[in-house]
Amino acid sequence: MKFNNPIISQRADPQVYLHDDGYYYFTASVPEYDRIELRRAKTLKGLADPESIITAWQKPDEGPYSELIWAPEIHLVQGRWMIYFAAAPSREIKDDLFQHRMYAIENLSSDPMTPEWTFAGQVDSGIDAFCLDATVFHHQEKDYYIWAQKDPKIAGNSNLYIAEMATPIQLKLPGTLLTVPEFEWETRGFMVNEGPYLLQSHGKVWLTYSASATDENYCMGMLWADESSDLLVADNWHKSPVPVFRTNWPAKVYGPGHSSFTKDEQGNDVLVYHARDYTEIEGDPLWDPNRHTRMKSFTWKDGMPDFGNAE
Structure with missing residues (x-):
């Protein structure tokens, strides 16, 4: 399927969740960083002008999760509709980082488009430091949670961790460290591994993530593990030494990243991501x-995903 990009303007950190009701559910960071928006449509292209769109949750005026609502993701976990997100108590930067922690809202009805979303609580990572970009997935009868986390003992902004989930908001800790920014392409501007998302196919579990600053240096890396292996053992994961998706200079698609995966109406694999169409950013890229x-759409080559060029 060929898409007329961009599909949705000014929506960063996009996620598409295809449910067994036949609907595509979409959420993303909004420019104001003040709410969680949810939309759905029967087709991927229909998400641009959806039949239904709601504000699932509006941030409070004050408190620990009252600012900078980032990277929401919707999932059905243990029979409960959940949206995971990161938020901070203020826009203040301390020790060179924002003060985000991870939270969730839930909807106990069968229809996530009903206005019944309520705050479910904080997801404790076991490390009281900057953390964000949680994703969850179900594999071999277990639920897993993967997130980006600053460890004060490790240089850089964020690493990636995995833990099994006990409940939709409680992890079996400690988590396992999967990857740190180590290659040159992961450390441009900032030392960052963030925005993880899972793809299960071809006998493996594939984990893409984003690296470097959120300008034209932003790009995608990838880890993978055999689907039969213990995903909580770091040595079972392999890491690509090169980015798998990056700026396409001729096409003027800059800083592609924060990916998610879905399938189109014909069952073909689709990569969902954000990017800019210019590089001249005034000030911090986060406020652009x-x-x-x-x-x-993407294909497979020699048993591995081939994302091609950003478009």
Whole structure:
């Protein structure tokens, strides 16, 4: 399927969740960072002008999760609709980092588009430091949670961790460290591994993530493990030494990343991501609203995903 990109303007950190009701559910960071928006449609292209769109949750005026609502993701976990997100008590930067922690809202009805979302609580990572970008997945009868985390003992902004889930908001700790920013392409501007998302196919569990600063240096890395292996053992994961998706200079698609995966209406694999169409950013890239949601179909080559060029 060919997409007319960008699909949705000014929606960063996009996630598409295809449910067994036949609907595509979409959420992403909004430029104001003040709410969680949820939309759904029967087709991927229909998400641009959806039949239904709601504000699932609005941030409070004050408190530990009252600012900078980032990277929401919707999942059905243990029979409960959950949206995981990160938030901070203020916009203040301390020790060179924002003060985000991870939280969740839940909807106990069968229809996530009903206005019944309520705050479910904080997801404790076991490390009281900057953390964000949680994703969850179900594999071999277990639920797993993967997130980006600052460890004060490790240089850089964030690493990736995995833990099994006891409940939709409680982890079996401690988590396992999967990857730290180590290659040159992961450390441009900032030392970052963030935005993880899972793809299960071809006998393996594939984990993409984003690296470096959120400008044109932003790109995607990838880990993978055999589907039969213990995913909580770091040595069972392999890491690509090169990025698998990056800026396409001729096409003027800059800083593609924060990916998620879905399938189109014909069952083909689709990569969902954000990118900008210019590099001249004034000030901090986080405050530039023009990271747009894009999509592209991808194929497989020699048993590995081949994402091709950003478009």
